[in-house]
Amino acid sequence: VSDAAVVLGKRLRKQAASCLFLGSPLYDVLLRAAADDAEREGPTFALMKDLAFSPPGAALALKLMGAVHRLVLEGGAPALEPYYPSVGGTLVPEGAWPSFASVLEDRKDELQSSIGRPVQTNEVGRCGGFVGGFLEVAAATGLPLSLLEIGASGGLNLRWDEYRYEAGAASWGPPSSPVRLEEFERAPSLRGEAVVKARRGCDAHPIDPTTVDGRLTLTSYVWPDQSWRLRLLEGAFEVAEKVPVQVDEMGAAQWLEERLRVDEKGLATVVYHSIVMQYLGSEERGRVEELLHGAGARATNAAPFARLSMEPPEREDDIGDGLTAVRLTMWPGGDSRLIARCGFHGRPVRALEHAS
C-alpha cells in the first residue's frame, strides 16, 4: 500500500471521529468506509490521491463530503438520496456506502472539479453565542450599533438581530423570523433593545447567499443529517433576501485598517469574528490585534468600541469541554470577560453566570 493511501486513510478516519463527536452519524459511517476504501486504493483513493499530503487546514475529508453533498443537492446522485436527510432521505446510514462508492466512480469527473473548492460554511447557530454580547453592548452604551464582522463568509451573522432567540420564558427578536435559535443550555439575559444602524463585513472569499450558487455552496458543506443547521441556514437565506448586507472581498487586517479610520460618534462600533483567527497568517493576526487595540484606545463614551469573539479557547481559564470561548471586550476601559461558551456550530450555548 502506498504512503498516500495510508495518509488518506488516517485523515479520513480522524474526521469520522470528529463528525461522530459533533453529531453526524452519516458522515461517521461514510468516512470510516471511505478510509478503508482509500487504504485498499479504491475509488476514494482514485479521486483523492493528489490531496493526500495537503496541509492539515485543508480539511480534505470535508472537501470530499462537500463535493458529494453538492452533487446530491443538485439531483446528480439519486442513489444517495434515500440516505441524505437534507434531500428527504430517511434510511439509516449503515447501508449508504455501496451507493456512495458508486457515485465516486460514476461521477468522478464532476467530483474532481468540485473537490478542489475550499470548505466554507456560515454557521447561523453561532448567533446564539453572540446575542448576549450584542445586547450587553447596547445596554451598556445606550447607543445604536454599527456592526463590523471579519471573516463574515456569507454575511448571515450580520443579520443576527433579525433572528428569534427562545430560551424558556425569555425571548428576543422578531417573533415571525424564519430563524429560531433555541439551543440554550444556559441562556444569556435576553432583555433590552438593540438597534442596528450599520452592518458590514469582509471575507477573503465572500459568498453571496442571495444567489443559487452561493446557497448551494453554503448548504453543501453542512452535514446532511444535521437538520437543525440546515434549517437555520434556510431561514437565514430567506432573511438575506430582505436585509441587504455588504461583505467586502478583503483580508481582515486591510479591511479593519480602512473601516476603523473614522470613529463613529453616536454609534457603538462592534467588531466581531467567529472561528476566523486560525485562518489568518501570524503577521495579519498581529496586525488585527494592533488595530483593534488602537481603536479601543481611541474610544470615548460618545464613540465606544467593542470586540466580540468566538474562537477556540486560548487562555487557560477559557478551556471548557470542546466548546468555543465567547469573549467580550469593551472600551473605553478595555474591560474583557468570557461571557459564554458554545459548541463549534453554535450548539449548545452556555452563558456564564455573570453575563446576566
Ligand SMILES: C[S@@+](CC[C@H](N)C(=O)[O-])C[C@H]1O[C@@H](n2cnc3c(N)ncnc32)[C@H](O)[C@@H]1O
Ligand atoms: C470557518 S469560516 C467562519 C465563517 C463565519 N465567521 C461563521 O462563523 O460562520 C472562516 C472564514 O474566514 C474567512 N477568511 C479566511 N482568511 C481570511 C482573511 N485573511 N481575512 C478575512 N477572512 C478570511 C474564510 O473565507 C471563511 O469564510
